[in-house]
Amino acid sequence: xxxxxxxxxxxxxxxxxxxxxxxxxxxxxxxxxxxxxxxxxxxxxxxxxxxxxxxxxxxxxxxxxxxxxxxxxxxxxxxxxxxxxxxxxxxxxxxxxxxxxxxxxxxxxxxxxxxxxxxxxxxxxxxxxxxxxxxxxxxxxxxxxxxxxxxxxxxxxxxxxxxxxxxxxxxxxxxxxxxxxxxxxxxxxxxxxxxxxxxxxxxxxxxxxxxxxxxxxxxxxxxxxxxxxxxxxxxxxxxxxxxxxxxxxxxxxxxxxxxxxxxxxxxxxxxxxxxxxxxxxxxxxxxxxxxxxxxxxxxxxxxxxxxxxxxxxxxxxxxxxxxxxxxxxxxx
Amino acid sequence: xxxxxxxxxxxxxxxxxxxxxxxxxxxxxxxxxxxxxxxxxxxxxxxxxxxxxxxxxxxxxxxxxxxxxxxxxxxxxxxxxxxxxxxxxxxxxxxxxxxxxxxxxxxxxxxxxxxxxxxxxxxxxxxxxxxxxxxxxxxxxxxxxxxxxxxxxxxxxxxxxxxxxxxxxxxxxxxxxxxxxxxxxxxxxxxxxxxxxxxxxxxxxxxxxxxxxxxxxxxxxxxxxxxxxxxxxxxxxxxxxxxxxxxxxxxxxxxxxxxxxxxxxxxxxxxxxxxxxxxxxxxxxxxxxxxxxxxxxxxxxxxxxxxxxxxxxxxxxxxxxxxxxxxxxxxx
Amino acid sequence: xxxxxxxxxxxxxxxxxxxxxxxxxxxxxxxxxxxxxxxxxxxxxxxxxxxxxxxxxxxxxxxxxxxxxxxxxxxxxxxxxxxxxxxxxxxxxxxxxxxxxxxxxxxxxxxxxxxxxxxxxxxxxxxxxxxxxxxxxxxxxxxxxxxxxxxxxxxxxxxxxxxxxxxxxxxxxxxxxxxxxxxxxxxxxxxxxxxxxxxxxxxxxxxxxxxxxxxxxxxxxxxxxxxxxxxxxxxxxxxxxxxxxxxxxxxxxxxxxxxxxxxxxxxxxxxxxxxxxxxxxxxxxxxxxxxxxxxxxxxxxxxxxxxxxxxxxxxxxxxxxxxxxxxxxxxx
Numbered sequence: 002x003x004x005x006x007x008x009x010x011x012x013x014x015x016x017x018x019x020x021x022x023x024x025x026x027x028x029x030x031x032x033x034x035x036x037x038x039x040x041x042x043x044x045x046x047x048x049x050x051x052x053x054x055x056x057x058x059x060x061x062x063x064x065x066x067x068x069x070x071x072x073x074x075x076x077x078x079x080x081x082x083x084x085x086x087x088x089x090x091x092x093x094x095x096x097x098x099x100x101x102x103x104x105x106x107x108x109x110x111x112x113x114x115x116x117x118x119x120x121x122x123x124x125x126x127x128x129x130x131x132x133x134x135x136x137x138x139x140x141x142x143x144x145x146x147x148x149x150x151x152x153x154x155x156x157x158x159x160x161x162x163x164x165x166x167x168x169x170x171x172x173x174x175x176x177x178x179x180x181x182x183x184x185x186x187x188x189x190x191x192x193x194x195x196x197x198x199x200x201x202x203x204x205x206x207x208x209x210x211x212x213x214x215x216x217x218x219x220x221x222x223x224x225x226x227x228x229x230x231x232x233x234x235x236x237x238x239x240x241x242x243x244x245x246x247x248x249x250x251x252x253x254x255x256x257x258x259x260x261x262x263x264x265x266x267x268x269x270x271x272x273x274x275x276x277x278x279x280x281x282x283x284x285x286x287x288x289x290x291x292x293x294x295x296x297x298x299x300x301x302x303x304x305x306x307x308x309x310x311x312x313x314x315x316x317x318x319x320x321x322x323x324x325x326x327x328x329x330x331x332x333x
Numbered sequence: 334x335x336x337x338x339x340x341x342x343x344x345x346x347x348x349x350x351x352x353x354x355x356x357x358x359x360x361x362x363x364x365x366x367x368x369x370x371x372x373x374x375x376x377x378x379x380x381x382x383x384x385x386x387x388x389x390x391x392x393x394x395x396x397x398x399x400x401x402x403x404x405x406x407x408x409x410x411x412x413x414x415x416x417x418x419x420x421x422x423x424x425x426x427x428x429x430x431x432x433x434x435x436x437x438x439x440x441x442x443x444x445x446x447x448x449x450x451x452x453x454x455x456x457x458x459x460x461x462x463x464x465x466x467x468x469x470x471x472x473x474x475x476x477x478x479x480x481x482x483x484x485x486x487x488x489x490x491x492x493x494x495x496x497x498x499x500x501x502x503x504x505x506x507x508x509x510x511x512x513x514x515x516x517x518x519x520x521x522x523x524x525x526x527x528x529x530x531x532x533x534x535x536x537x538x539x540x541x542x543x544x545x546x547x548x549x550x551x552x553x554x555x556x557x558x559x560x561x562x563x564x565x566x567x568x569x570x571x572x573x574x575x576x577x578x579x580x581x582x583x584x585x586x587x588x589x590x591x592x593x594x595x596x597x598x599x600x601x602x603x604x605x606x607x608x609x610x611x612x613x614x615x616x617x618x619x620x621x622x623x624x625x626x627x628x629x630x631x632x633x634x635x636x637x638x639x640x641x642x643x644x645x646x647x648x649x650x651x652x653x654x655x656x657x658x659x660x661x662x663x664x665x
Numbered sequence: 666x667x668x669x670x671x672x673x674x675x676x677x678x679x680x681x682x683x684x685x686x687x688x689x690x691x692x693x694x695x696x697x698x699x700x701x702x703x704x705x706x707x708x709x710x711x712x713x714x715x716x717x718x719x720x721x722x723x724x725x726x727x728x729x730x731x732x733x734x735x736x737x738x739x740x741x742x743x744x745x746x747x748x749x750x751x752x753x754x755x756x757x758x759x760x761x762x763x764x765x766x767x768x769x770x771x772x773x774x775x776x777x778x779x780x781x782x783x784x785x786x787x788x789x790x791x792x793x794x795x796x797x798x799x800x801x802x803x804x805x806x807x808x809x810x811x812x813x814x815x816x817x818x819x820x821x822x823x824x825x826x827x828x829x830x831x832x833x834x835x836x837x838x839x840x841x842x843x844x845x846x847x848x849x850x851x852x853x854x855x856x857x858x859x860x861x862x863x864x865x866x867x868x869x870x871x872x873x874x875x876x877x878x879x880x881x882x883x884x885x886x887x888x889x890x891x892x893x894x895x896x897x898x899x900x901x902x903x904x905x906x907x908x909x910x911x912x913x914x915x916x917x918x919x920x921x922x923x924x925x926x927x928x929x930x931x932x933x934x935x936x937x938x939x940x941x942x943x944x945x946x947x948x949x950x951x952x953x954x955x956x957x958x959x960x961x962x963x964x965x966x967x968x969x970x971x972x973x974x975x976x977x978x979x980x981x982x983x984x985x986x987x988x989x990x991x992x993x994x995x996x997x
Contacts (some may be wrong), residue, residue: 394769395747396767403745403770623766626766
């Protein structure tokens with residue numbers, strides 16, 4: 002595993018916007034290595050033994066938290082789980098104090114989800130631990146995009162040259178934002194498609210194309226990523242009805258037949274069957290939705306692993322900075 | 334451990350109705366082997382290292398979930414815990430999607446509890462993982478019956494020829510149903526005893542005897558299993574009062590004196606002191622209630638272990654079916 | 666590690682009142698040994714492998730539970746977490762039954778927090794497992810005081826001869842009580858300081874001095890331990906307002922300047938910034954608040970480790986008492 006880790010230099014994973022194509026590829030390659038090891042019957046390694054990964058979830062989550070937790074265990078880390086009711090950064094001090102206290106228990110990596118964009122960035126400035134963004138407000142959800150890319154690469158060989166269409170609520174979606182950054186860096190053409198109320202103005206500046214008709218772009222698309230409709234948020238304000246949404250933007254058997262023969266259907270889940278896609282599509286040959294879940298474990302292992310390797314190198318160079326060696330008080 | 338595992342062939346444990354006497358004995362023997370290993374100071378083995386056991390509990394549970402979770406850890410598996418509010422199978426797709434998503438994280442065995450009878454059977458048809466029933470509606474709770482049998486065998490040497498009386502709410506009890514299947518297969522005489530409103534009609538067809546008087550059957554009984562009265566369900570509809578229930582069907586010092594000298598008192602717990610039994614009985618010489626809890630860990634280890642062994646054999650014969658080797662998409 | 670463990674003889678840790686100075690020092694020395702091991706890059710040892718530590722929390726807790734859980738994992742124990750809604754000992758049997766049932770799963774050490782003073786003592790009489798008090802009513806919170814002492818010793822070399830002032834709600838504080846016992850035994854001078862409504866009458870009998878003015882004792886104090894104000898309890902009944910409390914008893918920059926040059930600021934947390942102390946003090950050079958959290962892990966590891974060693978010696982001398990060897994039924 003020397004090759005991949007030799008050049009990973011980041012202490013944190015806050016988003017994909019700041020990563021280079023090479024860095025993104027490094028994570029995907031590391032995930033592929035874990036995939037091969039699992040296939041050889043070596044799903045578990047002891048690389049992170051003796052370290053602690055804390056999951057700090059200030060927003061409800063089931064699967065992302067389970068995925069990170071299992072990824073940490075597969076690497077033999079100990080895990081700490083902290084779940085809080087939604088908490089805004091208007092109580093910023095409390096949020097940072099909570100994180101610092103948990104860090105002080107000897108935590109090496111902090112996985113954080115928060116309703117406020119920028120919360121992981123703030124933590125990264127306040128903690129000695131590494132910070133991994135597990136979704137912050139409408140900003141980014143980098144590991145979700147990484148698993149999307151890994152899944153596409155797994156089925157298509159590479160990303161460059163593909164046309165990927167993100168369908169649905171682009172306006173509020175951190176998944177969309179992380180996907181756009183990463184897909185563009187890796188050379189994909191990206192179309193965002195949804196009702197005009199759910200497309201942010203001037204999004205073309207990110208290098209994407211905009212469409213308000215799924216049928217219009219179907220024949221050009223290699224991969225369709227069906228973002229989740231969040232009923233609690235969108236029902237009334239942004240489009241007339243769920244039924245109308247499903248009619249214009251839901252994937253169904255008809256649209257599959259009009260799409261490219263080898264089109265891939267992705268969805269970050271949990272899916273609303275009958276809304277973003279019909280059951281026959283969800284369970285059909287084009288769907289790679291469960292692959293995404295499987296690959297989520299792999300890319301999260303890769304991120305934890307690469308950051309851990311970088312921390313160790315850094316501790317070797319600057320032993321006085323090593324967590325275990327310094328218990329020096331509450332300095333920032 | 335070769336002998337026991339050589340002939341275990343089932344991928345799932347859905348109930349005891351479909352098991353042969355030999356299969357039930359195989360589980361009990363394996364549990365006894367784990368008991369001996371613990372007595373030798375080897376409580377932990379690494380048989381399931383690298384595998385993942387998920388606890389999917391769609392009904393509240395404390396002790397069964399803890400017991401399965403600890404059993405998995407004793408075998409060195411990683412564990413994932415998922416707890417959901419009560420959810421009916423009218424939302425069947427959601428239930429299956431939830432399970433499939435968790436399975437896709439690389440889960441080998443799924444322990445499931447659900448308020449709907451048949452939910453584990455449904456999952457077993459939809460997942461590649463093995464499914465273990467931790468209680469489904471009024472259908473079965475196989476590991477509870479297995480720990481009851483293990484405890485009886487531990488104190489009596491064998492099951493055959495004993496008279497076991499199940500007392501209380503037979504109508505709603507999955508514990509009763511699993512006990513009846515297993516006890517009959519292993520050659521016990523089974524009496525079900527309770528108010529007539531709580532005895533299902535035609536239950537004699539299962540090979541059991543019915544009594545509405547505990548005092549009447551006391552002198553013939555070797556083992557009394559006191560089912561839990563669930564106040565929330567039974568208080569009003571099925572019998573006049575808790576006090577009356579305790580008077581007619583509760584075990585107390587008087588009844589112990591009228592019972593066989595070596596009668597065993599079992600209860601699945603959590604017990605209602607003063608209802609199903611008085612404190613002097615719960616804490617007295619005849620009670621094996623805490624043995625049941627200890628043995629619960631052993632039989633659950635045995636079930637997880639035997640199913641794991643069978644999965645490995647099957648993977649060797651059909652390597653392409655191995656979980657780790659196939660990441661092939663969302664096919665059913 | 667032979668030296669420290671050779672003479673530890675207690676099966677339980679219920680409070681610091683009953684411990685000798687030598688016993689307290691033994692725990693602190695063991696914690697220091699774990700600190701050195703962590704500094705050498707050996708944060709994890711397998712001393713408790715194969716044993717089970719159960720966290721039974723009958724009162725809400727985040728950080729104490731996480732700290733105990735991680736301490737157990739660092740020692741390679743398996744852990745069981747049980748959290749219940751607040752439950753009074755008026756339901757005493759239920760509380761003991763719950764603990765006994767969890768113990769019966771093969772638990773070696775039970776960490777218990779309960780709103781009723783004396784709950785851990787009661788458990789210690791009912792269980793074969795060792796009981797560690799993680800806070801009971803207004804009685805004691807021994808590991809919190811141990812981590813306070815460890816932190817003071819770390820920064821001052823020893824405890825004897827220091828003046829330690831406990832500030833705030835002495836009346837309701839189990840942290841204050843455990844600190845008083847331990848500090849006096851180790852030779853410190855202890856001042857309790859707060860509004861007269863929050864100082865128990867006759868507390869001088871414990872060997873402490875009483876002050877109702879922080880400013881009065883500031884110049885004589887080496888360590889200030891700022892107890893948490895619990896708004897829900899104290900707001901109305903015991904002092905006029907939070908603002909007034911902060912004015913008279915809060916640590917702020919002014920008071921730091923009037924204090925000894927090397928004064929240490931401790932707080933059990935979670936802190937209320939602007940109440941017990943201002944942010945500049947919380948984050949300043951004198952604060953050792955985050956050290957306390959880090960050290961909490963170490964003293965809890967030490968307690969679990971010493972008690973485990975004692976259990977093993979005892980099992981060697983009396984093998985029939987060993988947990989693994991006896992599955993003998995529900996005797997008390």
